[in-house]
Amino acid sequence: MAFDVVIVGSGIAGLRAAIEAAQVSNGNASVAVITKVQAMRSHSVSAEGGTAAVLYPDKGDTLESHIYDTIKGSDFLADQDAVEFFVRAMPAEIYRLEHWGMPWSRTEDGRIAQRNFGGYNFPRATFAADRVGFFEMQTLYDTSRKFDNIQFLQEWFVTSLIVEHDTFRGLTAIDMKTGGFHAIEAKAGIIATGGGGRLYRFATFGYSSTPEGLSLAYHAGAPIMDMEFVQFHPTGLIPSGILITEGARGDGAILVNKQNERFMKKYAPQKLELASRDVVSRAIMTEIKEGRGFKDEISGMDYVLLDLRPIGADKIKSNLSGIREIAIKFKGIDPIDEPLPVRPVCHYTMGGIRTNIKAETPLAGLWSAGESACVSINGANRLGANSTAECLVFGAQSGSGAAAYALKQSTHSLGTQMVQKEEKRLYDDILHGRGSENPYEVRDKLQTIMDTHAYVYRDGVGMTEGLKTLRNLHKTSFRHVDDQANEYNSNFINVLELEAMFEIAEIVLSGGIARTESRGAHSRTDYPQRDDANWLKHTLAYFGGEGPRLEYAPVTITKYQPAERHY
Amino acid sequence: MRIGEAVNLKVARENPATKTRRTYQEFAVPYETGMTVLNAVLYAKEHFDHSIAIRYSCRMASCGSCGMTINGLPRLACYTQITELPNSTITVGPLDHYPLVRDLVTNFGGFFDKHKSVAPFILRTDSCQDTNPTSEFAQTPQELDEFLQFSYCIKCGLCNAACPTMSNDPRFIGPQALGQAYRYIADSRDEGAIQRLTAIDGEHGVWRCHFAGSCSFVCPKGVDPALAIQKLRRLTMIKPGAPRKGAKLEPPLDIQ
Numbered sequence: 001m002a003f004d005v006v007i008v009g010s011g012i013a014g015l016r017a018a019i020e021a022a023q024v025s026n027g028n029a030s031v032a033v034i035t036k037v038q039a040m041r042s043h044s045v046s047a048e049g050g051t052a053a054v055l056y057p058d059k060g061d062t063l064e065s066h067i068y069d070t071i072k073g074s075d076f077l078a079d080q081d082a083v084e085f086f087v088r089a090m091p092a093e094i095y096r097l098e099h100w101g102m103p104w105s106r107t108e109d110g111r112i113a114q115r116n117f118g119g120y121n122f123p124r125a126t127f128a129a130d131r132v133g134f135f136e137m138q139t140l141y142d143t144s145r146k147f148d149n150i151q152f153l154q155e156w157f158v159t160s161l162i163v164e165h166d167t168f169r170g171l172t173a174i175d176m177k178t179g180g181f182h183a184i185e186a187k188a189g190i191i192a193t194g195g196g197g198r199l200y201r202f203a204t205f206g207y208s209s210t211p212e213g214l215s216l217a218y219h220a221g222a223p224i225m226d227m228e229f230v231q232f233h234p235t236g237l238i239p240s241g242i243l244i245t246e247g248a249r250g251d252g253a254i255l256v257n258k259q260n261e262r263f264m265k266k267y268a269p270q271k272l273e274l275a276s277r278d279v280v281s282r283a284i285m286t287e288i289k290e291g292r293g294f295k296d297e298i299s300g301m302d303y304v305l306l307d308l309r310p311i312g313a314d315k316i317k318s319n320l321s322g323i324r325e326i327a328i329k330f331k332g333i334d335p336i337d338e339p340l341p342v343r344p345v346c347h348y349t350m351g352g353i354r355t356n357i358k359a360e361t362p363l364a365g366l367w368s369a370g371e372s373a374c375v376s377i378n379g380a381n382r383l384g385a386n387s388t389a390e391c392l393v394f395g396a397q398s399g400s401g402a403a404a405y406a407l408k409q410s411t412h413s414l415g416t417q418m419v420q421k422e423e424k425r426l427y428d429d430i431l432h433g434r435g436s437e438n439p440y441e442v443r444d445k446l447q448t449i450m451d452t453h454a455y456v457y458r459d460g461v462g463m464t465e466g467l468k469t470l471r472n473l474h475k476t477s478f479r480h481v482d483d484q485a486n487e488y489n490s491n492f493i494n495v496l497e498l499e500a501m502f503e504i505a506e507i508v509l510s511g512g513i514a515r516t517e518s519r520g521a522h523s524r525t526d527y528p529q530r531d532d533a534n535w536l537k538h539t540l541a542y543f544g545g546e547g548p549r550l551e552y553a554p555v556t557i558t559k560y561q562p563a564e565r566h567y
Numbered sequence: 568m569r570i571g572e573a574v575n576l577k578v579a580r581e582n583p584a585t586k587t588r589r590t591y592q593e594f595a596v597p598y599e600t601g602m603t604v605l606n607a608v609l610y611a612k613e614h615f616d617h618s619i620a621i622r623y624s625c626r627m628a629s630c631g632s633c634g635m636t637i638n639g640l641p642r643l644a645c646y647t648q649i650t651e652l653p654n655s656t657i658t659v660g661p662l663d664h665y666p667l668v669r670d671l672v673t674n675f676g677g678f679f680d681k682h683k684s685v686a687p688f689i690l691r692t693d694s695c696q697d698t699n700p701t702s703e704f705a706q707t708p709q710e711l712d713e714f715l716q717f718s719y720c721i722k723c724g725l726c727n728a729a730c731p732t733m734s735n736d737p738r739f740i741g742p743q744a745l746g747q748a749y750r751y752i753a754d755s756r757d758e759g760a761i762q763r764l765t766a767i768d769g770e771h772g773v774w775r776c777h778f779a780g781s782c783s784f785v786c787p788k789g790v791d792p793a794l795a796i797q798k799l800r801r802l803t804m805i806k807p808g809a810p811r812k813g814a815k816l817e818p819p820l821d822i823q
């Protein structure tokens with residue numbers, strides 16, 4: 001099997017990349033979207049609140065403002081040239097989706113509507129009720145069906161990248177329906193596998209959000225950047241961790257503690273609930289630690305209340321119908337009548353495969369876009385509504401770059417040695433491996449380590465303890481598969497996912513231990529200050545056999561000097 | 568149910584590739600508050616028998632992966648609470664009307680092909696979709712409401728599994744694809760009505776439905792494909808002579 005461009009992942013970034021590659025090549029490039037789920041199942045569908053873009057300069061919004069809000073939100077770790085490029089590219093992406101059928105919510109006069117979101121100085125989160133990611137996925141998937149040169153390989157699990165002389169040549173994958181093992185030749189590759197937030201048990205992510213996309217690039221020699229920065233969204237519904245959109249606070253919901261106090265007044269006197277996510281999550285955890293939270297007797301979870309009642313029933317029904325449906329169904333609470341119990345929940349990894357503005361990784365022929373990539377426009381803390389936006393802009397960048405590159409390459413048949421070695425690893429070592437540990441229980445233990453030691457507040461002692469426990473757990477005998485069927489063997493896939501989870505968790509903890517400062521979402525109680533003199537730099541983790549090898553790279557500053565953040 | 572009390576779960580096990588016949592494997596799963604059928608099946612897979620084949624992802628009724636037959640009805644496993652089922656025994660099996668892959672997993676290849684056959688994308692005669700856009704098509708909230716409920720479709724395929732016509736005529740295009748044909752026809756930006764109405768005006772198309780309405784009954788997202796089919800029939804009968812002109816572009820953005 002051979003393609004010009006192969007895209008791993010079928011979320012917003014992957015689908016946007018596919019359409020761009022198909023379009024810019026005028027149908028001349030063969031494009032494959034290879035995805036471990038069915039197209040339309042990727043977790044992008046669960047993005048809720050908005051996609052940021054400057055659409056209304058006539059009402060006072062400016063590109064400059066979106067650029068600065070993003071950089072300030074990032075705690076000055078974002079690469080400013082990338083942010084500028086991203087913000088300028090966004091308005092066209094909103095209109096392009098609109099032309100493709102996106103049901104954006106509208107104002108009475110027929111224009112695209114926008115709402116408030118955390119950390120912005122203008123309400124620029126473009127929304128389609130509270131199902132933004134879902135509708136973007138639908139629009140992109142449906143539109144992709146227009147192009148005959150886009151082929152979907154659904155429920156194929158990629159196991160390795162084939163790289164020769166630092167150049168991408170193709171990949172190996174398992175067709176889950178039949179269990180068949182395949183080597184796929186490709187002139188260009190794009191990793192768009194999303195986030196790995198299932199490193200945590202309390203996560204907004206679906207079960208499929210495991211980090212093997214990062215692991216593929218890591219093994220192939222690409223650096224994984226800034227992984228210690230994990231975003232905890234302030235309002236995860238307990239106990240499931242299902243996301244309650246920031247759009248709720250954007251539309252007027254407030255946070256209250258056990259004393260019925262609107263505590264954000266103390267932490268962000270101007271922006272209140274609409275401070276950036278790292279600030280709000282820390283405020284909630286401080287309230288809980290100081291005894292002003294509630295306790296759920298059944299799950300043992302501490303929480304605060306998110307009160308949507310100030311929004312009013314009509315607006316909840318029109319703009320927040322999705323989370324109302326979720327709260328009623330999963331929690332038995334109608335937010336029109338009662339506040340929701342919430343706490344900070346793993347929601348996003350700022351880090352990922354290092355790329356430049358063109359979405360190129362350091363390996364020739366390999367691109368990455370969306371949450372799996374780290375450009376970095378998000379630095380140490382991403383603003384809400386910039387993630388779906390990032391998927392669109394850099395998805396398109398990767399698609400056009402990869403297609404143009406592929407059309408200039410000649411075909412190159414794959415060497416059999418790497419493929420055979422990979423086949424042996426998969427089948428001899430794992431599918432027919434032996435062991436006594438239940439891999440699902442091992443996964444639960446891994447998640448407990450991350451929930452405990454790498455949550456909103458961290459410290460050196462805890463992370464070091466976590467890393468030690470993680471490495472011991474990795475040595476246990478979980479590499480075996482009870483299910484020996486060929487057809488749809490998700491037990492086999494789950495063990496492969498767990499291998500990747502160990503590797504990426506190790507990078508999160510190692511980077512976090514090394515970074516002796518607090519910046520954005522990386523908040524250390526033993527180093528509570530930001531330290532620009534020593535740490536205004538990106539962490540790069542390289543595959544080194546015995547744990548990651550850490551290097552550092554400078555942050556690109558154009559004209560916005562780091563300043564203290566106030567909200 | 569009380570916490571820790573056993574849920575009696577019966578899971579269909581069958582592999583057409585090895586010609587094993589369907590059996591139901593029983594598990595006693597300890598109940599937890601808020602437990603869904605998906606939670607229960609995953610508990611069985613992770614703690615009792617790793618070999619259960621199941622498709623799932625988002626666990627919040629957005630992705631449409633975990634459609635299965637639960638106590639006789641097509642439902643999303645993640646969106647079905649244990650406590651909402653009247654029986655103390657919960658029986659799960661694959662969706663009807665789809666080829667079986669294994670256990671609870673069915674093949675959706677034909678489903679996605681049928682969806683594609685109705686041209687599920689905006690069709691226009693002008694070229695403004697291909698250029699670098701600087702403004703949107705005007706669309707009022709009322710025009711949006713004309714198609715919005717049909718765009719809630721998550722492609723979970725429960726409607727096709729519930730449809731009695733699908734069992735008589737496997738070539739029937741089915742409620743999911745018909746609902747999406749209507750979704751795009753009803754969109755004020757679209758000009759492709761004639762093309763889609765022609766595509767569905769055959770013996771396996773819109774006339775095949777005999778209006779049982781079960782598609783709308785089982786939809787977990789409140790979409791009403793049965794209504795869409797009635798509206799499509801009307802449109803097919805009156806066959807608009809000239810294609811509708813799609814909505815107009817707003818003036819371009821003046822951005823500094």
